Amino acid sequence: MAIPSTITYNDAGNVRTIMITGRLDIGGNDSVATKLVDLSEAPGKSVVVDLSTLSFLASIGIRAIIAAAKSVTARGNKMALVVDAGSTVMMSIKATGVDQLVPVFDNPSAAQKAALA
Amino acid sequence: MGASAHDSSAGDDNYEALTSTVIARPGGSGRPVATDDRVHYLVVVEGTARGRRIELGDKGLLIGRAKPADIVFNDQEISRNHCRVSLVMGELCVADAGSSNGTFVAGVRIAAPTIVAPGERLSVGTHVLEHEFRSRKEVEAAGALDTDLEKAKQYVRSLLPERIRQGAVQTDWVLQPCAKLGGDLFGYHFIDPQTFAIYLIDVTGHGTDAAMHAVSVTNVLRQRNLTGVDARDPARMAAHLNETFQMETHGGMLLSLWYGVYDLQAGTLAYTSAGHHAAYLVGPGRIDALPLETSNVLIGMMPGYTYRSGYTKVPRGSLLYVFSDGVFEIEMPDGNEWGIGNFVPLLTAPAEPNTTESRRILEAVKSTTGYESFEDDFTLVVATLG
Numbered sequence: 166m167a168i169p170s171t172i173t174y175n176d177a178g179n180v181r182t183i184m185i186t187g188r189l190d191i192g193g194n195d196s197v198a199t200k201l202v203d204l205s206e207a208p209g210k211s212v213v214v215d216l217s218t219l220s221f222l223a224s225i226g227i228r229a230i231i232a233a234a235k236s237v238t239a240r241g242n243k244m245a246l247v248v249d250a251g252s253t254v255m256m257s258i259k260a261t262g263v264d265q266l267v268p269v270f271d272n273p274s275a276a277q278k279a280a281l282a
Numbered sequence: 283m284g285a286s287a288h289d290s291s292a293g294d295d296n297y298e299a300l301t302s303t304v305i306a307r308p309g310g311s312g313r314p315v316a317t318d319d320r321v322h323y324l325v326v327v328e329g330t331a332r333g334r335r336i337e338l339g340d341k342g343l344l345i346g347r348a349k350p351a352d353i354v355f356n357d358q359e360i361s362r363n364h365c366r367v368s369l370v371m372g373e374l375c376v377a378d379a380g381s382s383n384g385t386f387v388a389g390v391r392i393a394a395p396t397i398v399a400p401g402e403r404l405s406v407g408t409h410v411l412e413h414e415f416r417s418r419k420e421v422e423a424a425g426a427l428d429t430d431l432e433k434a435k436q437y438v439r440s441l442l443p444e445r446i447r448q449g450a451v452q453t454d455w456v457l458q459p460c461a462k463l464g465g466d467l468f469g470y471h472f473i474d475p476q477t478f479a480i481y482l483i484d485v486t487g488h489g490t491d492a493a494m495h496a497v498s499v500t501n502v503l504r505q506r507n508l509t510g511v512d513a514r515d516p517a518r519m520a521a522h523l524n525e526t527f528q529m530e531t532h533g534g535m536l537l538s539l540w541y542g543v544y545d546l547q548a549g550t551l552a553y554t555s556a557g558h559h560a561a562y563l564v565g566p567g568r569i570d571a572l573p574l575e576t577s578n579v580l581i582g583m584m585p586g587y588t589y590r591s592g593y594t595k596v597p598r599g600s601l602l603y604v605f606s607d608g609v610f611e612i613e614m615p616d617g618n619e620w621g622i623g624n625f626v627p628l629l630t631a632p633a634e635p636n637t638t639e640s641r642r643i644l645e646a647v648k649s650t651t652g653y654e655s656f657e658d659d660f661t662l663v664v665a666t667l668g
Contacts, residue, residue, distance in 0.1 A: 187615070202573075220619075221611075221613070221619060222616070223611065223658075224484070224485075224536075224538075224607075225487050225488075227486060227488060227536070227580070228486040228487060228529075228534065228535075229528070229538050231536065231580075231583055234529075253619055253621070259557050259577075260557065260558070261538065261557040261579070261580050262556075262557050262577070262579030262580055262583065262584075263576060263579075265579050265584070266579065266583060266584060267576035275582055280490060
């Protein structure tokens with residue numbers, strides 16, 4: 166039973182928060198990964214990517230997160246992730262070393278502070 | 283001359299034996315029966331009529347050098363009546379028909395009727411046929427739209443190493459590719475007579491671009507004499523790949539790597555995992571599985587990153603299991619992940635006679651999850667370190 170993934174965002178001040186839900190894998194929608202990179206390119210904004218309701222993160226999603234983080238950083242802004250500690254998504258984040266490139270928090274407010282710091 | 287297939291009308295003397303083999307296979311009972319529209323095919327990947335796809339029906343097919351065989355190959359190393367392939371309880375089985383040169387499944391000469399798992403290869407004479415279990419729609423789409431993908435798949439398969447059957451270090455492996463063609467590739471070789479290197483990479487994403495990137499990286503790993511890089515040093519090798527294959531200059535591609543170097547004389551294993559989960563070492567007593575993992579980032583992600591390696595003593599006769607995430611990242615019908623926590627206990631289960639270790643585990647995963655094929659490449663390499 167494939168769970169469709171969705172991507173939404175909201176802007177508040179200088180922070181754009183992008184929320185991805187469902188399952189981000191090869192059976193899901195590759196366009197969500199592409200959309201993540203596009204949305205992270207908001208001019209002048211730091212970015213928080215909220216993955217707290219994502220049930221699974223495969224390599225296609227990992228690649229998109231890294232590409233987004235590099236794009237945000239290249240523009241002089243910051244990016245942070247929100248991930249539930251102990252989740253399979255957190256396991257993927259740690260196994261691939263994404264947490265060594267992008268700071269990871271278990272709540273949105275801490276992530277927003279880091280993105281604006 | 284190409285191959286030709288006809289309906290089989292011959293009696294099947296081996297049917298009873300085939301049936302017994304399947305029923306007797308541990309884990310075979312209770313597996314959910316596939317309810318989809320997939321069909322068993324044998325695809326010629328080496329020999330005459332390369333690329334030819336032969337559909338297996340309810341009637342068995344006799345492979346031989348001349349008629350009345352149903353599938354005829356003009357190959358002097360194939361006997362007139364060489365072997366028979368049949369579907370038994372939904373699985374593809376092959377039985378040798380008294381051939382002179384033997385019938386091989388996954389590189390092993392069969393002595394009894396044997397199941398050919400999807401992704402495995404059947405060898406007769408100079409011909410190699412790969413078992414595919416796919417829907418007709420998928421095959422038609424591949425034929426019409428994905429010719430390049432099929433070619434890439436064949437090319438990747440041609441790079442896979444021979445299994446090592448003799449000596450202090452022995453190997454066996456299984457790679458059951460997914461329909462989309464994943465970015466898995468692996469290899470192993472002796473750097474020198476006392477030093478054995480083994481590696482597995484998994485490129486992010488799927489399709490020909492991921493597969494071709496995997497080929498490029500593997501071509502570097504296969505070199506025994508890299509200028510300025512000691513292939514015996516896993517961390518240095520990972521760093522070299524990282525500097526060579528940064529994502530900004532390689533189409534945004536990233537990859538995970540597990541790379542190990544076994545010193546036969548010292549009985550030690552040095553290893554690194556770069557964005558890759560652990561490989562596991564199981565001692566001769568099969569008591570527990572030791573994870574071999576170091577905390578490093580994916581290859582291509584951060585230029586200048588300093589990779590770390592690990593090191594362990596290896597009891598002689600230990601088994602090393604190196605695998606891709608496709609063997610455990612399996613979505614169950616309830617939406618939950620099957621996961622590595624369920625996979626690892628399979629490694630210490632008893633070995634089974636008449637099957638290879640990699641195939642035992644593939645069958646165990648199928649039996650446990652109820653799936654015959656998987657959404658991602660299922661790649662598992664097993665090395666016996668003596």
